[in-house]
Amino acid sequence: MQEFIKIFNGYRHAYGIADWTNAVIDPENGKKKPVYRWNYEEFTDTIYQEHLKGNISVGIQPTNEKGSAIFGVIDVDPKQYEDFDKKFYLETIQQYKLPLVPIESKSGGLHLYLFMNEFVQSTVIVSFLSNLLPIFNLKPDCEIFPKQTQLTKDPETGNLETGTIYKPTLLWRRKKSC
Secondary structure: OHHHHHHOOOEEEEEEEEEEEEEEEOOOOOOEEEEEEEEOOOOOHHHHHHHHOOOOOEEEEOOOOOOEEEEEEEEEOOOOOOOOOHHHHHHHHHHOOOOOEEEEOOOOOEEEEEEEEEEEEHHHHHHHHHHHHHHHOOOOOOEEEOOOOOOOEOOOOOOEOOOOOEOOOOOOOOOOOO
16 A cells, blocks of 8 residues: 555645545446545545545546646546557557556546656656646647646635646546445
8 A cells, every 4th residue: 555655646635535425427428427626625645545444536636736746647547449550559658658547437538647756847848748738749738647737826815726637537536335
């Protein structure tokens, strides 16, 4: 578990949660989809444990309060999955010896993970991943995480804005009871 916490780390003063009790059916694919929301509590090791046991579904903001991240992701979601060639991505990673770990997403696409040994500026991670998009023939608007490279303060409360929850294949889990 400690290795999981180490590689999927980020902003720890809040975490995303999937609310399956108010799930809706996605009209496009007919799949049950939870309501995602922020839980403004400390993201503790206990929360990670409950997630890994399958008792809750959580996500994390990869960028921490210092504007650094320890992982990044290119989210490859093709429009047509029938013609989606995962082998192309694997061969490209090997050909260029890219430091990426490809994991199939729940939807059948790919998450191309970049894991760092220590926190680095999120702008560096996003820049690196953005520069890889042409190698994979991906459009510039392809989803990359972290989305926020710097967390901003809410002008009214002074609290950090949490931004976009990252829901990686390896981090999100559906509750066992669903």
